[in-house]
Amino acid sequence: MAVVWQCQAVNSTSSAGAVRQGSLRELNLAVVLRRIAAADRPPSRAEIAAGTGLTRATVSAVVDDLIAGRLVAEAEPAPRTGAGRPARGLVLAGDGPAGLGLEVNVDYVAACVVDLTGTVRHHLVRRADLRPVPPADALDRLATLAAEARAAAVRDGLTVAGAALAVPGLVGDGGLVRLAPNLGWRDVNVPALLAGHPLAAPVDGIPPLVVDNEANLAALGELHAGPPGSASFLHITGEIGIGAGIVLDGVLYRGARGWSGEIGHIPVQPQGRPCRCGGRGCLERYAGQEAILAAAGLAGADLPADTAATRLADLAGAGDPAALAALADAGTALGVAVSGVVNLLDLDTVVLGGGYAPLAPWLRPPVVEEISRRVLTAAWSPVTVRPAALGARSAAVGGAASVIRRIVERPVGWLAHSSTSGSTARCTTASPC
Numbered sequence: 001m002a003v004v005w006q007c008q009a010v011n012s013t014s015s016a017g018a019v020r021q022g023s024l025r026e027l028n029l030a031v032v033l034r035r036i037a038a039a040d041r042p043p044s045r046a047e048i049a050a051g052t053g054l055t056r057a058t059v060s061a062v063v064d065d066l067i068a069g070r071l072v073a074e075a076e077p078a079p080r081t082g083a084g085r086p087a088r089g090l091v092l093a094g095d096g097p098a099g100l101g102l103e104v105n106v107d108y109v110a111a112c113v114v115d116l117t118g119t120v121r122h123h124l125v126r127r128a129d130l131r132p133v134p135p136a137d138a139l140d141r142l143a144t145l146a147a148e149a150r151a152a153a154v155r156d157g158l159t160v161a162g163a164a165l166a167v168p169g170l171v172g173d174g175g176l177v178r179l180a181p182n183l184g185w186r187d188v189n190v191p192a193l194l195a196g197h198p199l200a201a202p203v204d205g206i207p208p209l210v211v212d213n214e215a216n217l218a219a220l221g222e223l224h225a226g227p228p229g230s231a232s233f234l235h236i237t238g239e240i241g242i243g244a245g246i247v248l249d250g251v252l253y254r255g256a257r258g259w260s261g262e263i264g265h266i267p268v269q270p271q272g273r274p275c276r277c278g279g280r281g282c283l284e285r286y287a288g289q290e291a292i293l294a295a296a297g298l299a300g301a302d303l304p305a306d307t308a309a310t311r312l313a314d315l316a317g318a319g320d321p322a323a324l325a326a327l328a329d330a331g332t333a334l335g336v337a338v339s340g341v342v343n344l345l346d347l348d349t350v351v352l353g354g355g356y357a358p359l360a361p362w363l364r365p366p367v368v369e370e371i372s373r374r375v376l377t378a379a380w381s382p383v384t385v386r387p388a389a390l391g392a393r394s395a396a397v398g399g400a401a402s403v404i405r406r407i408v409e410r411p412v413g414w415l416a417h418s419s420t421s422g423s424t425a426r427c428t429t430a431s432p433c
């Protein structure tokens with residue numbers, strides 16, 4: 001009798017019951033998908049049930065939904081080792097949603113597509129000096145490249161579910177770029193300027209475009225693509241400007257107003273060279289790309305950012321004394337600034353990213369030396385200094401990966417889009433969703 005009464009009670013408050021049912025399904029979808037995403041090896045339905053506390057019937061129903069929505073696929077079966085059929089493991093699907101990562105920088109625009117498995121499917125770069133170009137024109141060039149990347153994704157059967165744009169500057173609410181000094185941008189409303197360029201399919205819960213600081217997105221890229229290890233690290237992007245992403249306990253620390261990480265403007269010589277920011281002796285004036293090139297005798301060589309780092313690496317590798325001295329001095333300045341950050345935040349890893357990644361063999365030793373000299377705890381608790389796993393691509397890849405993470409955190413929005421896009425749920429070149 002009690003069971004019947006309970007059923008009647010739920011039915012009598014049908015709208016609240018429906019909401020609860022919807023929330024429960026949403027929660028279960030997320031729990032199961034996260035479990036599959038985090039697994040070291042493809043888990044079976046039974047293993048997911050055991051690990052989550054859900055019933056096997058619930059897990060099976062949820063997995064069926066995830067497979068139908070192209071979020072999950074069955075892995076190849078393991079070889080038979082005894083009687084009975086081996087259980088099929090589950091993996092993230094590589095033919096469903098994708099993230100679009102975009103980057104606008106001083107001398108290039110970039111676009112990349114990352115699928116749900118984290119694989120970079122396409123990475124396009126177009127070089128041009130964007131400093132004399134008005135922001136609207138620079139963003140038009142970016143939109144053209146983004147359209148090419150999206151078309152390439154569609155040809156692969158993928159659907160771009162959201163985009164994230166990395167910019168070398170301070171980003172305020174709503175994607176307003178308050179200041180990007182090296183691009184000469186001030187108060188540029190990026191989403192408004194890109195409004196005429198559709199970047200992604202409309203998916204509930206996933207913004208079509210997020211604008212973020214390049215160092216933040218690069219740090220997020222490293223967090224998810226880098227080698228397992230520290231969850232508290234500093235990721236430094238060394239270009240013409242120098243930015244840092246601070247990750248504490250696996251979470252990006254943005255600061256009270258979202259503007260943390262301006263390591264390039266930490267003074268390393270208080271009465272030193274004047275800086276674009278109005279201060280003096282900032283790190284950027286000693287370890288930024290222009291400073292290193294000038295010290296290496298390459299000022300005015302007009303090298304694009306990535307080419308400049310490769311050229312410096314080639315010269316240093318060949319033993320060029322000026323390049324070696326320039327990198328040693330830059331590494332020392334970097335080490336001074338980094339030591340202050342490590343002393344303050346107790347980080348155990350420093351990642352050299354962006355243009356610093358190919359220069360890490362020469363920058364690392366002086367950085368380590370300064371840390372050993374200046375970080376109080378370094379003697380018994382060493383700090384790892386290593387190049388970024390994603391190298392110079394990390395900001396765009398990190399942006400795309402941030403879209404993917406949103407889908408894994410809340411798959412119900414994608415599933416709703418997938419089910420209303422038709423039974424095939426696939427975009428085509430003629431109809432890119």
Ligand SMILES: [Zn+2]
Pocket residue numbers: 264265275276277278279280282284
């Ligand atoms: Zn400065």
